[in-house]
Amino acid sequence: MEYVMFNGEIVERKAAAVDIEDRGYQFGDGIYEVIRIYNGLMFTAEEHLQRLDESAASIGIEIPYAREDLQIKLESLIAHNGVRFGTVYLQFTRGNAPRKHPFPVGAAPTFVAYTREAGRPEEKLQSGVKTILIEDIRWLRCDIKSLNLLGNLLANQKAAEAGCDEAIQHRDGKVTEGSHSNVSIVKGGTVITHPANNYILNGISRRVMLEICRKEGIPVEERVFSVAELEAADEVFLTGTTIEVMPVIEHDGRTVGNGVPGAVTRKLQQEFRTEIEKQCGAL
Ligand SMILES: Cc1ncc(COP(=O)(O)O)c(C=O)c1O
Structure with a gap:
Protein backbone atom coordinates (compact mmCIF):
# COMPACT_ATOMS: atom_id res chain seq x y z
CA MET A 1 0.00 0.00 0.00
CA GLY A 119 19.17 4.80 -5.84
CA ARG A 120 22.02 7.16 -6.65
CA PRO A 121 22.71 7.37 -10.41
CA GLU A 122 26.04 5.55 -9.88
CA GLU A 123 26.77 4.70 -13.52
CA LYS A 124 26.20 8.21 -14.83
CA LEU A 125 28.12 9.72 -11.93
CA GLN A 126 31.04 7.61 -13.12
CA SER A 127 30.68 8.00 -16.87
CA GLY A 128 29.17 11.49 -17.15
CA VAL A 129 26.28 12.63 -19.37
CA LYS A 130 25.62 14.44 -22.65
CA THR A 131 23.95 17.82 -23.00
CA ILE A 132 22.61 20.08 -25.74
CA LEU A 133 22.41 23.86 -25.93
CA ILE A 134 19.01 25.50 -26.08
CA GLU A 135 17.59 29.00 -25.84
CA ASP A 136 16.19 29.89 -22.41
CA ILE A 137 12.59 30.91 -23.15
CA ARG A 138 11.41 30.91 -19.53
CA TRP A 139 10.08 33.80 -17.49
CA LEU A 140 12.20 36.21 -15.44
CA ARG A 141 11.60 34.75 -11.97
CA CYS A 142 13.45 31.46 -12.33
CA ASP A 143 14.59 31.91 -8.70
CA ILE A 144 11.10 30.82 -7.56
CA LYS A 145 10.65 27.05 -7.44
CA SER A 146 7.26 27.30 -9.07
CA LEU A 147 5.01 24.53 -10.44
CA ASN A 148 5.06 26.37 -13.78
CA LEU A 149 7.62 24.14 -15.47
CA LEU A 150 6.52 24.19 -19.11
CA GLY A 151 9.64 26.01 -20.32
CA ASN A 152 11.81 23.51 -18.44
CA LEU A 153 9.83 20.57 -19.83
CA LEU A 154 10.14 21.81 -23.43
CA ALA A 155 13.89 22.21 -22.93
CA ASN A 156 14.34 18.75 -21.42
CA GLN A 157 12.18 17.12 -24.10
CA LYS A 158 14.51 18.57 -26.75
CA ALA A 159 17.45 17.05 -24.86
CA ALA A 160 15.71 13.67 -24.64
CA GLU A 161 14.92 13.75 -28.37
CA ALA A 162 18.62 14.42 -29.02
CA GLY A 163 19.59 11.42 -26.87
CA CYS A 164 20.94 13.70 -24.13
CA ASP A 165 20.27 13.93 -20.40
CA GLU A 166 20.05 17.67 -20.02
CA ALA A 167 19.55 20.90 -21.96
CA ILE A 168 21.89 23.76 -21.06
CA GLN A 169 19.98 27.00 -21.53
CA HIS A 170 21.27 30.42 -22.60
CA ARG A 171 19.85 33.92 -22.92
CA ASP A 172 21.51 35.94 -25.69
CA GLY A 173 24.61 33.77 -25.54
CA LYS A 174 24.83 33.85 -21.74
CA VAL A 175 24.51 30.46 -20.03
CA THR A 176 21.84 30.32 -17.33
CA GLU A 177 21.14 26.78 -16.11
CA GLY A 178 19.85 23.34 -17.07
CA SER A 179 16.18 22.37 -17.33
CA HIS A 180 16.36 20.88 -13.84
CA SER A 181 19.95 21.45 -12.76
CA ASN A 182 22.53 24.20 -12.34
CA VAL A 183 25.50 24.36 -14.70
CA SER A 184 29.13 25.11 -13.86
CA ILE A 185 32.28 25.10 -15.95
CA VAL A 186 35.92 24.71 -14.96
CA LYS A 187 38.61 26.76 -16.70
CA GLY A 188 42.24 26.70 -15.58
CA GLY A 189 41.19 25.17 -12.24
CA THR A 190 38.54 27.83 -11.49
CA VAL A 191 34.88 26.88 -11.08
CA ILE A 192 32.62 29.38 -12.87
CA THR A 193 28.87 29.40 -12.29
CA HIS A 194 25.97 31.81 -12.88
CA PRO A 195 25.30 34.14 -9.93
CA ALA A 196 22.21 33.45 -7.83
CA ASN A 197 19.76 35.96 -9.26
CA ASN A 198 16.35 35.89 -10.96
CA TYR A 199 17.66 34.03 -14.03
CA ILE A 200 18.35 30.76 -12.19
CA LEU A 201 17.10 28.64 -9.35
CA ASN A 202 19.68 28.87 -6.58
CA GLY A 203 20.12 25.12 -6.27
CA ILE A 204 20.77 23.64 -2.86
CA SER A 205 23.32 21.29 -4.47
CA ARG A 206 24.94 24.34 -6.13
CA ARG A 207 25.31 25.88 -2.67
CA VAL A 208 26.79 22.67 -1.21
CA MET A 209 29.22 22.57 -4.15
CA LEU A 210 30.25 26.23 -3.64
CA GLU A 211 30.78 25.62 0.07
CA ILE A 212 33.02 22.65 -0.78
CA CYS A 213 35.04 24.87 -3.15
CA ARG A 214 35.54 27.41 -0.35
CA LYS A 215 36.61 24.71 2.12
CA GLU A 216 38.93 23.02 -0.35
CA GLY A 217 40.44 26.26 -1.65
CA ILE A 218 39.13 25.71 -5.19
CA PRO A 219 38.82 29.15 -6.83
CA VAL A 220 35.25 30.16 -7.71
CA GLU A 221 33.78 32.88 -9.89
CA GLU A 222 30.05 33.41 -9.51
CA ARG A 223 29.52 35.36 -12.71
CA VAL A 224 27.72 35.21 -16.02
CA PHE A 225 29.64 33.15 -18.58
CA SER A 226 29.11 32.85 -22.30
CA VAL A 227 28.26 29.96 -24.58
CA ALA A 228 31.76 30.42 -26.05
CA GLU A 229 33.24 29.89 -22.57
CA LEU A 230 31.06 26.82 -22.09
CA GLU A 231 32.33 25.41 -25.38
CA ALA A 232 35.96 26.13 -24.48
CA ALA A 233 35.71 24.84 -20.89
CA ASP A 234 38.12 22.23 -19.51
CA GLU A 235 35.27 20.64 -17.56
CA VAL A 236 31.50 21.07 -17.38
CA PHE A 237 29.30 19.70 -14.63
CA LEU A 238 25.70 19.88 -13.46
CA THR A 239 24.44 19.99 -9.89
CA GLY A 240 21.04 18.92 -8.61
CA THR A 241 19.29 17.09 -5.81
CA THR A 242 19.06 13.74 -7.59
CA ILE A 243 22.27 14.00 -9.64
CA GLU A 244 24.64 15.52 -7.01
CA VAL A 245 27.70 16.62 -9.04
CA MET A 246 27.23 15.18 -12.53
CA PRO A 247 30.03 15.40 -15.11
CA VAL A 248 29.19 16.47 -18.66
CA ILE A 249 31.42 14.65 -21.15
CA GLU A 250 29.79 15.74 -24.39
CA HIS A 251 28.01 18.99 -25.22
CA ASP A 252 26.21 19.67 -28.50
CA GLY A 253 27.97 16.70 -30.09
CA ARG A 254 31.47 17.90 -29.07
CA THR A 255 33.70 16.30 -26.48
CA VAL A 256 34.19 18.27 -23.26
CA GLY A 257 37.87 18.34 -22.21
CA ASN A 258 39.33 14.87 -22.73
CA GLY A 259 35.91 13.25 -22.95
CA VAL A 260 36.13 11.88 -19.42
CA PRO A 261 35.14 13.55 -16.13
CA GLY A 262 37.83 16.06 -15.13
CA ALA A 263 39.89 16.26 -11.94
CA VAL A 264 38.00 19.19 -10.36
CA THR A 265 34.64 17.55 -11.05
CA ARG A 266 35.89 14.29 -9.53
CA LYS A 267 37.12 16.11 -6.42
CA LEU A 268 33.77 17.89 -6.03
CA GLN A 269 31.89 14.59 -6.46
CA GLN A 270 34.01 12.98 -3.77
CA GLU A 271 33.56 15.87 -1.33
CA PHE A 272 29.82 16.05 -2.06
CA ARG A 273 29.59 12.39 -1.09
CA THR A 274 31.49 13.18 2.12
CA GLU A 275 28.90 15.90 2.92
CA ILE A 276 26.06 13.42 2.36
CA GLU A 277 27.76 10.87 4.62
CA LYS A 278 28.28 13.51 7.34
CA GLN A 279 24.53 14.18 7.43
CA CYS A 280 23.05 10.82 6.50
CA GLY A 281 25.66 8.16 7.29
CA ALA A 282 27.84 5.91 5.13
CA LEU A 283 26.70 5.27 1.55
C1 LIG B 1 15.57 24.81 -12.95
C2 LIG B 1 16.38 24.15 -11.90
N1 LIG B 1 17.62 24.61 -11.64
C3 LIG B 1 18.40 24.04 -10.70
C4 LIG B 1 17.97 22.93 -9.99
C5 LIG B 1 18.87 22.31 -8.95
O1 LIG B 1 18.40 22.63 -7.68
P1 LIG B 1 18.68 21.69 -6.42
O2 LIG B 1 20.16 21.52 -6.32
O3 LIG B 1 18.12 22.43 -5.28
O4 LIG B 1 17.99 20.39 -6.70
C6 LIG B 1 16.68 22.42 -10.21
C7 LIG B 1 16.20 21.28 -9.45
O5 LIG B 1 15.18 20.70 -9.71
C8 LIG B 1 15.87 23.04 -11.19
O6 LIG B 1 14.63 22.60 -11.44
Whole structure:
Protein backbone atom coordinates (compact mmCIF):
# COMPACT_ATOMS: atom_id res chain seq x y z
CA MET A 1 0.00 0.00 0.00
CA GLU A 2 1.30 3.46 -0.88
CA TYR A 3 0.90 6.30 1.58
CA VAL A 4 1.13 10.01 0.85
CA MET A 5 0.66 13.18 2.83
CA PHE A 6 -2.47 15.14 2.01
CA ASN A 7 -3.03 18.43 3.82
CA GLY A 8 -0.80 17.30 6.65
CA GLU A 9 -2.24 13.80 7.20
CA ILE A 10 -0.78 10.48 6.08
CA VAL A 11 -3.40 8.78 3.92
CA GLU A 12 -3.54 6.03 1.31
CA ARG A 13 -2.59 7.45 -2.09
CA LYS A 14 -5.99 6.66 -3.58
CA ALA A 15 -7.68 8.63 -0.76
CA ALA A 16 -5.85 11.84 -1.72
CA ALA A 17 -8.06 13.77 -4.15
CA VAL A 18 -7.45 17.28 -5.45
CA ASP A 19 -10.36 19.39 -6.73
CA ILE A 20 -10.45 20.07 -10.49
CA GLU A 21 -10.41 23.79 -9.71
CA ASP A 22 -7.31 23.55 -7.56
CA ARG A 23 -5.12 26.45 -8.69
CA GLY A 24 -2.10 24.19 -8.93
CA TYR A 25 -3.95 22.00 -11.42
CA GLN A 26 -5.40 24.89 -13.42
CA PHE A 27 -2.73 27.59 -13.28
CA GLY A 28 0.41 25.95 -11.93
CA ASP A 29 -0.18 28.37 -9.06
CA GLY A 30 2.04 26.81 -6.45
CA ILE A 31 5.53 25.89 -5.36
CA TYR A 32 7.43 22.69 -4.63
CA GLU A 33 10.61 21.05 -3.40
CA VAL A 34 12.35 17.72 -3.96
CA ILE A 35 14.54 16.48 -1.11
CA ARG A 36 16.94 13.51 -1.38
CA ILE A 37 16.73 10.66 1.10
CA TYR A 38 19.86 8.67 1.95
CA ASN A 39 19.73 5.92 4.58
CA GLY A 40 16.19 7.02 5.45
CA LEU A 41 17.34 10.57 6.25
CA MET A 42 16.74 13.81 4.34
CA PHE A 43 19.85 15.58 3.04
CA THR A 44 19.91 19.41 3.45
CA ALA A 45 16.26 19.39 4.57
CA GLU A 46 16.56 22.74 6.36
CA GLU A 47 17.92 24.47 3.26
CA HIS A 48 15.13 23.02 1.08
CA LEU A 49 12.44 24.04 3.56
CA GLN A 50 13.90 27.52 3.84
CA ARG A 51 13.84 27.86 0.05
CA LEU A 52 10.23 26.62 0.08
CA ASP A 53 9.37 29.41 2.51
CA GLU A 54 11.11 31.94 0.25
CA SER A 55 9.27 30.67 -2.85
CA ALA A 56 5.97 30.78 -0.95
CA ALA A 57 6.61 34.31 0.32
CA SER A 58 7.51 35.56 -3.15
CA ILE A 59 4.12 34.53 -4.57
CA GLY A 60 2.08 35.21 -1.45
CA ILE A 61 1.22 31.65 -0.40
CA GLU A 62 1.08 31.15 3.33
CA ILE A 63 2.41 27.79 4.47
CA PRO A 64 0.34 26.76 7.48
CA TYR A 65 3.20 24.99 9.28
CA ALA A 66 6.36 26.12 11.00
CA ARG A 67 9.45 24.85 9.18
CA GLU A 68 10.32 22.43 12.00
CA ASP A 69 6.77 20.98 12.02
CA LEU A 70 6.87 20.48 8.27
CA GLN A 71 10.21 18.69 8.59
CA ILE A 72 8.74 16.37 11.26
CA LYS A 73 5.75 15.66 9.00
CA LEU A 74 8.05 14.71 6.12
CA GLU A 75 10.16 12.53 8.42
CA SER A 76 7.03 10.71 9.55
CA LEU A 77 5.98 10.08 5.92
CA ILE A 78 9.44 8.76 5.03
CA ALA A 79 9.42 6.48 8.09
CA HIS A 80 5.85 5.34 7.35
CA ASN A 81 6.82 4.34 3.80
CA GLY A 82 10.12 2.85 4.98
CA VAL A 83 12.12 4.68 2.30
CA ARG A 84 15.89 4.20 2.62
CA PHE A 85 17.03 5.75 -0.66
CA GLY A 86 14.88 8.02 -2.77
CA THR A 87 13.18 11.39 -2.73
CA VAL A 88 10.37 13.17 -1.01
CA TYR A 89 8.39 15.57 -3.20
CA LEU A 90 6.24 18.25 -1.59
CA GLN A 91 4.08 20.97 -3.07
CA PHE A 92 1.76 23.69 -1.89
CA THR A 93 -0.78 25.26 -4.21
CA ARG A 94 -2.89 28.35 -3.54
CA GLY A 95 -5.85 25.99 -3.00
CA ASN A 96 -9.14 25.50 -4.78
CA ALA A 97 -11.51 28.27 -5.75
CA PRO A 98 -13.65 29.19 -8.79
CA ARG A 99 -11.32 29.77 -11.74
CA LYS A 100 -10.48 33.47 -11.76
CA HIS A 101 -7.06 35.06 -12.16
CA PRO A 102 -6.91 37.19 -8.97
CA PHE A 103 -5.85 35.37 -5.83
CA PRO A 104 -8.94 33.96 -4.08
CA VAL A 105 -9.68 35.32 -0.64
CA GLY A 106 -9.72 32.75 2.13
CA ALA A 107 -8.71 29.67 0.08
CA ALA A 108 -6.54 27.28 2.09
CA PRO A 109 -3.37 26.00 0.39
CA THR A 110 -3.44 22.38 -0.79
CA PHE A 111 -0.44 20.42 0.50
CA VAL A 112 0.68 17.16 -1.03
CA ALA A 113 3.83 15.16 -0.34
CA TYR A 114 4.90 11.72 -1.47
CA THR A 115 8.00 9.58 -1.46
CA ARG A 116 9.72 7.70 -4.24
CA GLU A 117 12.43 5.07 -3.97
CA ALA A 118 15.51 5.65 -6.10
CA GLY A 119 19.17 4.80 -5.84
CA ARG A 120 22.02 7.16 -6.65
CA PRO A 121 22.71 7.37 -10.41
CA GLU A 122 26.04 5.55 -9.88
CA GLU A 123 26.77 4.70 -13.52
CA LYS A 124 26.20 8.21 -14.83
CA LEU A 125 28.12 9.72 -11.93
CA GLN A 126 31.04 7.61 -13.12
CA SER A 127 30.68 8.00 -16.87
CA GLY A 128 29.17 11.49 -17.15
CA VAL A 129 26.28 12.63 -19.37
CA LYS A 130 25.62 14.44 -22.65
CA THR A 131 23.95 17.82 -23.00
CA ILE A 132 22.61 20.08 -25.74
CA LEU A 133 22.41 23.86 -25.93
CA ILE A 134 19.01 25.50 -26.08
CA GLU A 135 17.59 29.00 -25.84
CA ASP A 136 16.19 29.89 -22.41
CA ILE A 137 12.59 30.91 -23.15
CA ARG A 138 11.41 30.91 -19.53
CA TRP A 139 10.08 33.80 -17.49
CA LEU A 140 12.20 36.21 -15.44
CA ARG A 141 11.60 34.75 -11.97
CA CYS A 142 13.45 31.46 -12.33
CA ASP A 143 14.59 31.91 -8.70
CA ILE A 144 11.10 30.82 -7.56
CA LYS A 145 10.65 27.05 -7.44
CA SER A 146 7.26 27.30 -9.07
CA LEU A 147 5.01 24.53 -10.44
CA ASN A 148 5.06 26.37 -13.78
CA LEU A 149 7.62 24.14 -15.47
CA LEU A 150 6.52 24.19 -19.11
CA GLY A 151 9.64 26.01 -20.32
CA ASN A 152 11.81 23.51 -18.44
CA LEU A 153 9.83 20.57 -19.83
CA LEU A 154 10.14 21.81 -23.43
CA ALA A 155 13.89 22.21 -22.93
CA ASN A 156 14.34 18.75 -21.42
CA GLN A 157 12.18 17.12 -24.10
CA LYS A 158 14.51 18.57 -26.75
CA ALA A 159 17.45 17.05 -24.86
CA ALA A 160 15.71 13.67 -24.64
CA GLU A 161 14.92 13.75 -28.37
CA ALA A 162 18.62 14.42 -29.02
CA GLY A 163 19.59 11.42 -26.87
CA CYS A 164 20.94 13.70 -24.13
CA ASP A 165 20.27 13.93 -20.40
CA GLU A 166 20.05 17.67 -20.02
CA ALA A 167 19.55 20.90 -21.96
CA ILE A 168 21.89 23.76 -21.06
CA GLN A 169 19.98 27.00 -21.53
CA HIS A 170 21.27 30.42 -22.60
CA ARG A 171 19.85 33.92 -22.92
CA ASP A 172 21.51 35.94 -25.69
CA GLY A 173 24.61 33.77 -25.54
CA LYS A 174 24.83 33.85 -21.74
CA VAL A 175 24.51 30.46 -20.03
CA THR A 176 21.84 30.32 -17.33
CA GLU A 177 21.14 26.78 -16.11
CA GLY A 178 19.85 23.34 -17.07
CA SER A 179 16.18 22.37 -17.33
CA HIS A 180 16.36 20.88 -13.84
CA SER A 181 19.95 21.45 -12.76
CA ASN A 182 22.53 24.20 -12.34
CA VAL A 183 25.50 24.36 -14.70
CA SER A 184 29.13 25.11 -13.86
CA ILE A 185 32.28 25.10 -15.95
CA VAL A 186 35.92 24.71 -14.96
CA LYS A 187 38.61 26.76 -16.70
CA GLY A 188 42.24 26.70 -15.58
CA GLY A 189 41.19 25.17 -12.24
CA THR A 190 38.54 27.83 -11.49
CA VAL A 191 34.88 26.88 -11.08
CA ILE A 192 32.62 29.38 -12.87
CA THR A 193 28.87 29.40 -12.29
CA HIS A 194 25.97 31.81 -12.88
CA PRO A 195 25.30 34.14 -9.93
CA ALA A 196 22.21 33.45 -7.83
CA ASN A 197 19.76 35.96 -9.26
CA ASN A 198 16.35 35.89 -10.96
CA TYR A 199 17.66 34.03 -14.03
CA ILE A 200 18.35 30.76 -12.19
CA LEU A 201 17.10 28.64 -9.35
CA ASN A 202 19.68 28.87 -6.58
CA GLY A 203 20.12 25.12 -6.27
CA ILE A 204 20.77 23.64 -2.86
CA SER A 205 23.32 21.29 -4.47
CA ARG A 206 24.94 24.34 -6.13
CA ARG A 207 25.31 25.88 -2.67
CA VAL A 208 26.79 22.67 -1.21
CA MET A 209 29.22 22.57 -4.15
CA LEU A 210 30.25 26.23 -3.64
CA GLU A 211 30.78 25.62 0.07
CA ILE A 212 33.02 22.65 -0.78
CA CYS A 213 35.04 24.87 -3.15
CA ARG A 214 35.54 27.41 -0.35
CA LYS A 215 36.61 24.71 2.12
CA GLU A 216 38.93 23.02 -0.35
CA GLY A 217 40.44 26.26 -1.65
CA ILE A 218 39.13 25.71 -5.19
CA PRO A 219 38.82 29.15 -6.83
CA VAL A 220 35.25 30.16 -7.71
CA GLU A 221 33.78 32.88 -9.89
CA GLU A 222 30.05 33.41 -9.51
CA ARG A 223 29.52 35.36 -12.71
CA VAL A 224 27.72 35.21 -16.02
CA PHE A 225 29.64 33.15 -18.58
CA SER A 226 29.11 32.85 -22.30
CA VAL A 227 28.26 29.96 -24.58
CA ALA A 228 31.76 30.42 -26.05
CA GLU A 229 33.24 29.89 -22.57
CA LEU A 230 31.06 26.82 -22.09
CA GLU A 231 32.33 25.41 -25.38
CA ALA A 232 35.96 26.13 -24.48
CA ALA A 233 35.71 24.84 -20.89
CA ASP A 234 38.12 22.23 -19.51
CA GLU A 235 35.27 20.64 -17.56
CA VAL A 236 31.50 21.07 -17.38
CA PHE A 237 29.30 19.70 -14.63
CA LEU A 238 25.70 19.88 -13.46
CA THR A 239 24.44 19.99 -9.89
CA GLY A 240 21.04 18.92 -8.61
CA THR A 241 19.29 17.09 -5.81
CA THR A 242 19.06 13.74 -7.59
CA ILE A 243 22.27 14.00 -9.64
CA GLU A 244 24.64 15.52 -7.01
CA VAL A 245 27.70 16.62 -9.04
CA MET A 246 27.23 15.18 -12.53
CA PRO A 247 30.03 15.40 -15.11
CA VAL A 248 29.19 16.47 -18.66
CA ILE A 249 31.42 14.65 -21.15
CA GLU A 250 29.79 15.74 -24.39
CA HIS A 251 28.01 18.99 -25.22
CA ASP A 252 26.21 19.67 -28.50
CA GLY A 253 27.97 16.70 -30.09
CA ARG A 254 31.47 17.90 -29.07
CA THR A 255 33.70 16.30 -26.48
CA VAL A 256 34.19 18.27 -23.26
CA GLY A 257 37.87 18.34 -22.21
CA ASN A 258 39.33 14.87 -22.73
CA GLY A 259 35.91 13.25 -22.95
CA VAL A 260 36.13 11.88 -19.42
CA PRO A 261 35.14 13.55 -16.13
CA GLY A 262 37.83 16.06 -15.13
CA ALA A 263 39.89 16.26 -11.94
CA VAL A 264 38.00 19.19 -10.36
CA THR A 265 34.64 17.55 -11.05
CA ARG A 266 35.89 14.29 -9.53
CA LYS A 267 37.12 16.11 -6.42
CA LEU A 268 33.77 17.89 -6.03
CA GLN A 269 31.89 14.59 -6.46
CA GLN A 270 34.01 12.98 -3.77
CA GLU A 271 33.56 15.87 -1.33
CA PHE A 272 29.82 16.05 -2.06
CA ARG A 273 29.59 12.39 -1.09
CA THR A 274 31.49 13.18 2.12
CA GLU A 275 28.90 15.90 2.92
CA ILE A 276 26.06 13.42 2.36
CA GLU A 277 27.76 10.87 4.62
CA LYS A 278 28.28 13.51 7.34
CA GLN A 279 24.53 14.18 7.43
CA CYS A 280 23.05 10.82 6.50
CA GLY A 281 25.66 8.16 7.29
CA ALA A 282 27.84 5.91 5.13
CA LEU A 283 26.70 5.27 1.55
C1 LIG B 1 15.57 24.81 -12.95
C2 LIG B 1 16.38 24.15 -11.90
N1 LIG B 1 17.62 24.61 -11.64
C3 LIG B 1 18.40 24.04 -10.70
C4 LIG B 1 17.97 22.93 -9.99
C5 LIG B 1 18.87 22.31 -8.95
O1 LIG B 1 18.40 22.63 -7.68
P1 LIG B 1 18.68 21.69 -6.42
O2 LIG B 1 20.16 21.52 -6.32
O3 LIG B 1 18.12 22.43 -5.28
O4 LIG B 1 17.99 20.39 -6.70
C6 LIG B 1 16.68 22.42 -10.21
C7 LIG B 1 16.20 21.28 -9.45
O5 LIG B 1 15.18 20.70 -9.71
C8 LIG B 1 15.87 23.04 -11.19
O6 LIG B 1 14.63 22.60 -11.44
